[in-house]
Amino acid sequence: MKFVVSSSELLSHLQAISRAISSKSQLPVLDCFLFDLKGTTLSITASDLEVTMTTSMETDSNDGDGKVALPSKMLLEILKKLPEQPLTIDVSMSSLVVDIISEKGKYNFVAQAGEDYPVIPGIDEDKASKLQVPTSLLLTGITKTLFATADDELRPVMNGILFEFSPNNLTFVASDSHKLVRYQRLDARSDFEASFILPKKPAGLLKNVLPRESGDVVIEFDHKNAFFNLPNYKLVCRLVEGNYPTYNAVIPQGNPNKAIVDRVDLANTLSRVSIFSNQASNLVKLHLSNDEMVVSAQDIDFSLSGFEKLKCQYEGDEMEIGFKSVFLSDILENISSGDIIIELSDPSRAAIVLPFDKNEDEDELMLIMPMMINA
Amino acid sequence: MISETTFQPDNRQIVHMDLDTFFVSVERLQNSSLNGKPVIIGGLSDRGVVAGCSYEARTFGVHSAMPMRMARQLCPQAVYIRGDMDAYSRYSRVVTDIIAEKVPVYEKASIDEHYLDLTGMDRYFGCYKFSHELRQTIVRETGLPISFGLSVNKTVSKIATGEAKRGPQRELYVEANRVRPFLNPLSISRIPMLGPKTFRLLRSMGIEKIETLSLVPPEMMERVLGKNGIDLWRKANGIDLTPVERYHERKSIGSEQTFETDTTDMRFLNEWVVRITERLAFELRCRHKLTACITVKIRYADFDTHTIQKRIPYTSFDHVLIREAKELLQRLYKRRVLVRLLGVRFTHLVSGSQQLNLFEDTPEQVNLYLAMDRIRKRFGKEAVGRAAGFY
Numbered sequence: 212m213k214f215v216v217s218s219s220e221l222l223s224h225l226q227a228i229s230r231a232i233s234s235k236s237q238l239p240v241l242d243c244f245l246f247d248l249k250g251t252t253l254s255i256t257a258s259d260l261e262v263t264m265t266t267s268m269e270t271d272s273n274d275g276d277g278k279v280a281l282p283s284k285m286l287l288e289i290l291k292k293l294p295e296q297p298l299t300i301d302v303s304m305s306s307l308v309v310d311i312i313s314e315k316g317k318y319n320f321v322a323q324a325g326e327d328y329p330v331i332p333g334i335d336e337d338k339a340s341k342l343q344v345p346t347s348l349l350l351t352g353i354t355k356t357l358f359a360t361a362d363d364e365l366r367p368v369m370n371g372i373l374f375e376f377s378p379n380n381l382t383f384v385a386s387d388s389h390k391l392v393r394y395q396r397l398d399a400r401s402d403f404e405a406s407f408i409l410p411k412k413p414a415g416l417l418k419n420v421l422p423r424e425s426g427d428v429v430i431e432f433d434h435k436n437a438f439f440n441l442p443n444y445k446l447v448c449r450l451v452e453g454n455y456p457t458y459n460a461v462i463p464q465g466n467p468n469k470a471i472v473d474r475v476d477l478a479n480t481l482s483r484v485s486i487f488s489n490q491a492s493n494l495v496k497l498h499l500s501n502d503e504m505v506v507s508a509q510d511i512d513f514s515l516s517g518f519e520k521l522k523c524q525y526e527g528d529e530m531e532i533g534f535k536s537v538f539l540s541d542i543l544e545n546i547s548s549g550d551i552i553i554e555l556s557d558p559s560r561a562a563i564v565l566p567f568d569k570n571e572d573e574d575e576l577m578l579i580m581p582m583m584i585n586a
Numbered sequence: 587m588i589s590e591t592t593f594q595p596d597n598r599q600i601v602h603m604d605l606d607t608f609f610v611s612v613e614r615l616q617n618s619s620l621n622g623k624p625v626i627i628g629g630l631s632d633r634g635v636v637a638g639c640s641y642e643a644r645t646f647g648v649h650s651a652m653p654m655r656m657a658r659q660l661c662p663q664a665v666y667i668r669g670d671m672d673a674y675s676r677y678s679r680v681v682t683d684i685i686a687e688k689v690p691v692y693e694k695a696s697i698d699e700h701y702l703d704l705t706g707m708d709r710y711f712g713c714y715k716f717s718h719e720l721r722q723t724i725v726r727e728t729g730l731p732i733s734f735g736l737s738v739n740k741t742v743s744k745i746a747t748g749e750a751k752r753g754p755q756r757e758l759y760v761e762a763n764r765v766r767p768f769l770n771p772l773s774i775s776r777i778p779m780l781g782p783k784t785f786r787l788l789r790s791m792g793i794e795k796i797e798t799l800s801l802v803p804p805e806m807m808e809r810v811l812g813k814n815g816i817d818l819w820r821k822a823n824g825i826d827l828t829p830v831e832r833y834h835e836r837k838s839i840g841s842e843q844t845f846e847t848d849t850t851d852m853r854f855l856n857e858w859v860v861r862i863t864e865r866l867a868f869e870l871r872c873r874h875k876l877t878a879c880i881t882v883k884i885r886y887a888d889f890d891t892h893t894i895q896k897r898i899p900y901t902s903f904d905h906v907l908i909r910e911a912k913e914l915l916q917r918l919y920k921r922r923v924l925v926r927l928l929g930v931r932f933t934h935l936v937s938g939s940q941q942l943n944l945f946e947d948t949p950e951q952v953n954l955y956l957a958m959d960r961i962r963k964r965f966g967k968e969a970v971g972r973a974a975g976f977y
Contacts, residue, residue, distance in 0.1 A: 494938055
């Protein structure tokens with residue numbers, strides 16, 4: 212098999228999918244990209260068995276089809292160092308010797324047989340569901356929720372984003388049991404009720420590749436795998452098995468205390484005050500009273516303390532509640548609104564953070580669990 | 587390891603104050619009929635050890651840390667007292683308060699020992715005079731006998747206190763130029779932190795007096811005893827640069843108990859773990875600490891001792907810690923042999939508050955802990971607890 216490609220175009224395609232390759236792969240062949248040439252179309256696949264990403268590109272070719280696995284590390288390194296130029300890649304299918312012929316020279320190495328590469332799972336048509344959404348919608352859904360996913364080996368369901376499809380909306384949920392994000396899109400509806408949990412890794416890969424794409428993405432899934440078909444990329448991943456906790460039950464309803472505060476002001480205040488918090492617990496306290504919020508922190512061990520006052524609109528009882536400052540600033544960073552509403556009930560119950568300016572098609576809710584302030 | 591500082595002389599003024607037979611003295615304050623009688627304090631069961639004994643009892647060969655059963659054989663006529671730790675800490679605190687009032691830099695080394703750094707005070711009072719008056723004040727105000735040694739560093743002061751207790755004066759001043767002559771004739775067993783094993787080893791090398799030890803080349807000490815050897819050699823030469831530190835960070839909290847009778851009753855062991863873990867978790871919360879590592883220790887009847895530990899997310903909640911402790915016990919108790927001792931310990935402590943969990947911690951539970959802690963703070967730590975922990 213022999214074809215000619217632009218070096219930079221090949222590199223950009225390889226880089227987009229290369230993160231699917233695990234640094235500790237289970238099979239040696241998984242350290243490779245699978246090159247599959249059919250006619251003039253070259254499709255390239257990277258996989259770690261859990262996640263598989265495929266991209267395709269046009270090439271100049273006239274020397275027959277073929278399938279071969281090329282070592283990823285070497286290929287990426289040489290392509291990064293080459294200036295833009297057409298490259299001829301010539302693979303001898305019998306000896307698996309690869310020649311890359313550039314303007315000034317020739318590099319060669321040995322490939323692995325394409326047949327050794329694991330087969331990408333196909334969809335189980337009987338149990339499959341399908342939905343088409345704009346790429347921008349999927350991107351926002353993932354970006355809004357990915358930061359809240361957990362890193363808990365014991366509870367794998369928490370290490371992913373829950374996608375819930377219903378005739379009313381599409382819901383993205385993520386939680387590490389200290390914070391929770393629920394992002395609903397009313398403009399993406401399906402005629403069925405279904406859900407799956409997308410693991411962290413493919414979610415991160417999608418987050419990287421989606422900004423390059425425009426148009427629609429087709430999401431197909433069965434009970435085992437999900438397939439994301441983008442115009443230039445295709446991602447297949449194994450879903451997390453198990454049931455997501457009933458998140459709606461833990462969202463407190465009817466919170467009597469409400470504060471409206473400028474998001475950026477609060478985030479900046481928090482970033483300053485948290486320097487004076489205990490490094491291990493990271494506790495900051497919010498004291499809410501009439502139209503004023505006092506953000507304070509202290510570290511008794513090192514005799515540090517700090518506080519700042521902040522204007523806010525507050526309706527409710529005077530109260531003090533403690534949060535881990537990194538969690539709170541994560542939430543403030545990921546909510547998109549000038550002003551935010553913080554809803555509270557009591558210092559041992561979750562606080563709800565909502566955007567003040569709402570889009571018609573969006574329903575965004577973030578929740579943060581407080582820290583116990585010993586009385 | 588042998589640097590310039592190894593040979594640096596000290597010119598500080600450090601006092602070591604030690605309450606004489608502290609536990610016995612407290613008991614005698616409360617019951618004067620104990621005066622002049624041999625008194626032994628410690629766990630009363632056969633498994634107990636002697637925690638403190640009067641000088642009268644010591645003449646029979648009784649000493650602290652001796653098994654109670656042996657003490658009974660040596661001195662059957664002694665008065666045996668269970669001991670009241672709360673009262674002892676109360677009296678200890680009174681002594682600390684008197685010292686804190688007069689001395690800026692002090693260290694409470696144990697329930698009956700204090701180190702005082704008087705460096706610089708000689709310009710105003712004379713350190714010996716000051717210490718003497720402080721000792722008088724403590725004796726007058728608390729009624730507890732106390733001895734002190736004053737010298738250039740903690741080690742020499744502590745050895746001096748030991749010597750002071752033998753004399754009627756109960757105080758001893760070892761000036762900087764008299765440190766070597768003072769130490770030289772003493773037995774090496776007087777050096778603090780020199781245990782019976784090291785003592786035997788050094789004796790077998792022909793070292794009996796501190797003078798001999800101070801003449802051993804430090805390189806040789808390092809070869810024989812490692813880093814510890816250099817420390818010992820330094821102490822023998824009257825060199826100890828450790829400062830008097832006012833505050834020590836607690837690195838762990840834990841508790842262990844030798845049972846009245848050895849047992850294989852798993853239910854009993856589990857109940858014990860519940861009770862102790864609950865009590866320790868309460869202590870954690872009182873100190874505003876969280877733990878990230880829990881250790882369970884088991885000692886079988888044949889003294890075969892095992893521990894197992896586990897890292898956990900920072901917490902101070904009973905239900906999490908009890909669950910982990912029970913699981914560790916389950917994994918640890920493998921031999922079908924009688925259990926003599928169990929222990930639970932929390933390490934990797936940080937100060938801070940508990941981060942609540944969305945799916946596990948309900949507000950009801952959090953409020954329950956707060957309420958239980960309030961009850962315990964008001965009515966004592968045994969006032970309320972899990973039913974499994976009562977028997």
